[in-house]
Amino acid sequence: MKKSKIGMFLSLLLFVCLTSCTGKKADSKLVINEVLTDNVSNFQDDYGVHSGWIEIFNKAYSTEDLAGCLIKVSSVPGDTVTYFIPKGDVLTSIPPRQHSLFWADGAPRRGTFHTNFVLSKTGDNWIGLYDSGRSLLDEVVVPGNLLKPNQSYARTTDGAETWEVKDDSADKYVTPSTNNQTIESNPKMENFMVHDPVGVGMTVTAMCVVFVGLILLYICFRFVGKLAVKLRKRNAMKVHNVTDKAEAKERGFGEAPGEVIAAISMALHEAQGADHDVEETVLTISRVKRSYSPWSSKIYTLRETPHKK
Amino acid sequence: MGDFVSFLQNNLADFWTYTGFYNATVGHVVMIFIGIFFIYLAVSKEFEPMLLIPIGFGILVGNIPFNMDAGLQVGIYEEGSVLNILYQGVTSGWYPPLIFLGIGAMTDFSALISNPKLMLIGAAAQFGIFGAYILALLWGFDPMQAASIGIIGGADGPTAIFLSSKLAPNLMGAIAVSAYSYMALVPVIQPPIMRLLTTKKERLIRMKTPRAVSHTEKVMFPIVGLLLTCFLVPSGLPLLGMLFFGNLLKESGVTRRLAETARGPLIDTITMLLGLTVGASTQASEFLTVDSLKIFGLGALSFVIATASGVCFVKIFNLMLKKGDKINPLIGNAGVSAVPDSARISQVVGAEYDPTNYLLMHAMGPNVAGVIGSAVAAGVLLGFLV
Numbered sequence: 001m002k003k004s005k006i007g008m009f010l011s012l013l014l015f016v017c018l019t020s021c022t023g024k025k026a027d028s029k030l031v032i033n034e035v036l037t038d039n040v041s042n043f044q045d046d047y048g049v050h051s052g053w054i055e056i057f058n059k060a061y062s063t064e065d066l067a068g069c070l071i072k073v074s075s076v077p078g079d080t081v082t083y084f085i086p087k088g089d090v091l092t093s094i095p096p097r098q099h100s101l102f103w104a105d106g107a108p109r110r111g112t113f114h115t116n117f118v119l120s121k122t123g124d125n126w127i128g129l130y131d132s133g134r135s136l137l138d139e140v141v142v143p144g145n146l147l148k149p150n151q152s153y154a155r156t157t158d159g160a161e162t163w164e165v166k167d168d169s170a171d172k173y174v175t176p177s178t179n180n181q182t183i184e185s186n187p188k189m190e191n192f193m194v195h196d197p198v199g200v201g202m203t204v205t206a207m208c209v210v211f212v213g214l215i216l217l218y219i220c221f222r223f224v225g226k227l228a229v230k231l232r233k234r235n236a237m238k239v240h241n242v243t244d245k246a247e248a249k250e251r252g253f254g255e256a257p258g259e260v261i262a263a264i265s266m267a268l269h270e271a272q273g274a275d276h277d278v279e280e281t282v283l284t285i286s287r288v289k290r291s292y293s294p295w296s297s298k299i300y301t302l303r304e305t306p307h308k309k
Numbered sequence: 310m311g312d313f314v315s316f317l318q319n320n321l322a323d324f325w326t327y328t329g330f331y332n333a334t335v336g337h338v339v340m341i342f343i344g345i346f347f348i349y350l351a352v353s354k355e356f357e358p359m360l361l362i363p364i365g366f367g368i369l370v371g372n373i374p375f376n377m378d379a380g381l382q383v384g385i386y387e388e389g390s391v392l393n394i395l396y397q398g399v400t401s402g403w404y405p406p407l408i409f410l411g412i413g414a415m416t417d418f419s420a421l422i423s424n425p426k427l428m429l430i431g432a433a434a435q436f437g438i439f440g441a442y443i444l445a446l447l448w449g450f451d452p453m454q455a456a457s458i459g460i461i462g463g464a465d466g467p468t469a470i471f472l473s474s475k476l477a478p479n480l481m482g483a484i485a486v487s488a489y490s491y492m493a494l495v496p497v498i499q500p501p502i503m504r505l506l507t508t509k510k511e512r513l514i515r516m517k518t519p520r521a522v523s524h525t526e527k528v529m530f531p532i533v534g535l536l537l538t539c540f541l542v543p544s545g546l547p548l549l550g551m552l553f554f555g556n557l558l559k560e561s562g563v564t565r566r567l568a569e570t571a572r573g574p575l576i577d578t579i580t581m582l583l584g585l586t587v588g589a590s591t592q593a594s595e596f597l598t599v600d601s602l603k604i605f606g607l608g609a610l611s612f613v614i615a616t617a618s619g620v621c622f623v624k625i626f627n628l629m630l631k632k633g634d635k636i637n638p639l640i641g642n643a644g645v646s647a648v649p650d651s652a653r654i655s656q657v658v659g660a661e662y663d664p665t666n667y668l669l670m671h672a673m674g675p676n677v678a679g680v681i682g683s684a685v686a687a688g689v690l691l692g693f694l695v
Contacts, residue, residue, distance in 0.1 A: 189694055192452040199446045199455065203439035206689040207432075209542065213685045214432040214678060216537045221425040221530070228523050 034154035068132030075120035336593030344368030367588020405467030411576025413555025431678025433622030434644025437462030437615020462611025463683030545688025619644035646679035
């Protein structure tokens with residue numbers, strides 16, 4: 001294979017790799033998911049009190065622990081309140097794709113999930129979630145002028161980028177400690193049921209992917225194979241001290257087929273005194289010699305035959 | 310005394326309600342006969358005994374009738390029972406990747422590396438999966454169920470179990486039993502299709518002897534194979550990752566002990582547990598349904614389509630190849646990944662027409678490509694539907 005071809009192949013591979021890499025921003029696993037600032041008759045806490053709340057969602061498919069994290073809130077510029085989520089409470093571990101709710105009631109003595117601040121019911125609230133290393137995990141500004149009592153400001157679906165006001169209408173309902181959008185179906189599957197009821201689309205697409213995968217392997221190993229043959233030929237030329245490529249081709253350097261290698265291996269195997277399948281017709285019987293040992297002696301190991309006295 | 314006798318009578322009557330005889334249904338008896346039939350096939354006909362013995366005995370274990378309301382925690386579907394704990398390897402999908410680890414450690418990819426165009430046959434045979442997918446959709450299954458049923462056509466038990474545990478857990482028992490049964494029946498299903506679709510001249514084609522493959526190429530294969538296939542289909546990672554890892558253990562030459570464990574004790578242990586629990590999951594109440602019968606029908610068709618598409622693909626492919634590079638279409642059937650049975654069928658059928666034409670080593674190429682192809686297909690289905 002010419003060097004230019006190898007270069008083209010490698011360049012193409014590099015190009016595909018580089019163009020397929022996209023810069024993705026670092027994603028936090030824990031995000032603020034929904035906030036309700038003015039709770040008049042919405043969800044109540046375990047003390048029967050209606051307070052504002054902040055819902056945190058674990059986007060990951062692994063359990064994440066909130067212990068040691070910080071929730072910072074500011075409704076007036078320059079005035080920030082920090083709530084340190086206590087360590088040692090097993091309930092701060094959020095299972096995969098689950099939620100945790102914090103009551104903004106200014107009563108931290110009521111438990112881990114009761115913060116030391118209250119959210120402003122009329123003004124904007126900036127809320128930041130920090131990890132134990134004081135790095136910002138997520139932040140949101142809840143616009144006070146948009147929210148009426150019992151309305152929440154939430155991500156459209158759990159962990160989504162976009163936010164909206166949940167006004168408790170049919171498709172925008174307030175969802176403390178549960179999914180922002182109830183999943184009642186598998187949209188991917190329903191799409192297939194609607195757009196590809198016979199399965200031709202799936203067949204064509206999936207077979208294309210299978211073929212592409214194996215064609216990539218084919219191209220790669222065709223290239224690798226040619227390279228391997230070339231290297232073998234070059235080594236053979238070195239060993240035989242041949243520099244002329246035409247002569248090397250004529251003498252078949254580096255082109256030893258599998259059968260030749262198998263035959264050489266077999267010959268070596270036999271030369272090393274290994275067994276062979278075809279036996280000669282001369283039968284030799286050798287006496288088996290066993291060296292004497294009292295441990296295997298019948299005299300010592302057999303019990304005496306019982307006899308009548 | 311009368312009280313004591315009536316106490317004993319009540320106890321015995323109570324005991325009777327716990328026995329298998331009391332709780333047996335026609336379904337249980339039918340399933341027990343199916344289990345015995347599987348064992349018979351394995352012992353007497355030697356059809357895939359490594360699979361059919363554990364599955365057949367598992368069917369017996371799973372269909373011993375008992376009082377399901379008593380909370381005895383003996384059934385495979387009762388949480389916390391021993392069988393249920395063993396069954397978690399199937400439901401959570403970690404048995405199949407371990408089997409793939411063993412398969413990787415025992416597979417020699419040399420035939421494929423020396424003649425990489427054989428990989429395309431492994432891809433073509435995956436039409437069996439999607440042919441069955443279309444038929445299952447037409448027969449009223451939803452796309453997730455249809456995909457699980459279709460994967461039977463990949464002729465790859467672990468992949469079928471892995472995919473159905475994710476997409477249609479309620480059909481897993483029937484799909485697994487169907488996949489393994491048809492894999493065992495490859496010597497019956499494939500030869501007539503191969504003969505039907507080929508001419509005598511084609512069956513006599515002699516293929517070029519594969520070149521010797523260097524150690525470096527063998528070591529490169531699992532690494533490049535993993536990177537290329539899993540970058541394309543990351544959802545196939547559990548299966549492909551373990552397959553190529555096992556192969557690297559084998560080919561690296563420096564982890565002999567690990568490779569021997571993977572292809573020996575590990576795969577044997579997992580095969581036993583997998584077979585037994587898959588068999589036991591076929592409790593009559595769950596298994597004897599119309600859907601199961603449909604799955605068995607579709608499974609057979611998927612094997613037929615896979616075999617036919619592999620053979621036909623080779624015939625079409627031959628039109629583009631030079632005279633000396635032609636491929637014998639009898640190795641087309643080996644694109645289904647029933648390793649090494651379908652490759653053996655190529656050899657047997659080929660030898661019927663020319664006893665000196667050794668197709669086995671050539672057929673191993675598409676055969677192992679089929680393993681990769683079916684794992685990629687499973688990854689695609691998983692990616693599209695979940």
